[in-house]
Amino acid sequence: PLDHSVYDGWQSVANPKISDDGKYAVYAVNPQEGDGKLIATDIKKGATVEVDRGYGYQISNNSQLVVSLIKPLFEQTREAKIKKKKAEEMPKDSLAIITLADGKVEKIAFVKSFKLPKKSSAFLAYELNLPADTTKGKDKLKKEKEEGNPLVIRRMATKTEDTIKYVSSYIFSENGNFIAASITPNSK
Numbered sequence: 119p120l121d122h123s124v125y126d127g128w129q130s131v132a133n134p135k136i137s138d139d140g141k142y143a144v145y146a147v148n149p150q151e152g153d154g155k156l157i158a159t160d161i162k163k164g165a166t167v168e169v170d171r172g173y174g175y176q177i178s179n180n181s182q183l184v185v186s187l188i189k190p191l192f193e194q195t196r197e198a199k200i201k202k203k204k205a206e207e208m209p210k211d212s213l214a215i216i217t218l219a220d221g222k223v224e225k226i227a228f229v230k231s232f233k234l235p236k237k238s239s240a241f242l243a244y245e246l247n248l249p250a251d252t253t254k255g256k257d258k259l260k261k262e263k264e265e266g267n268p269l270v271i272r273r274m275a276t277k278t279e280d281t282i283k284y285v286s287s288y289i290f291s292e293n294g295n296f297i298a299a300s301i302t303p304n305s306k
Contacts, residue, residue: 238290
């Protein structure tokens, strides 16, 4: 017989997507409470790649990559909430770039958001969310919180990167040839 203790163990599938070429299926498997995982499956071969705590993913338009955010561990976040830590002191997300052909996963720490162009796979942009430097004192911390974050633009073919400082929002053109960014520098 089922009782209340089994409910937390039940899992659900979320956000299933198939790549444009039909070769890959990507979905998230999440428990009622705790850490889920992102799963990318090569439909023909049956091979899978798993990224623990992956969510908010996007498949590149050429069906070669999956880019996903990675949540911090459930227990770390829960503990930080119990201790009533401020937003800048909470555990930060990371970024995973999954190469579907070989299953390699590249991870980048302290990422707030990412975007891929709609009709191109040449570039990836991601906004960093670096932890606050608490050694500077409260006044410096407040000023730091009011400014934008670094935006990293990566050319996927060469993995070369360029950074724009103090970005508060950004968007790619559909073809990926242009990126627009709103910049909020500090008061100095």
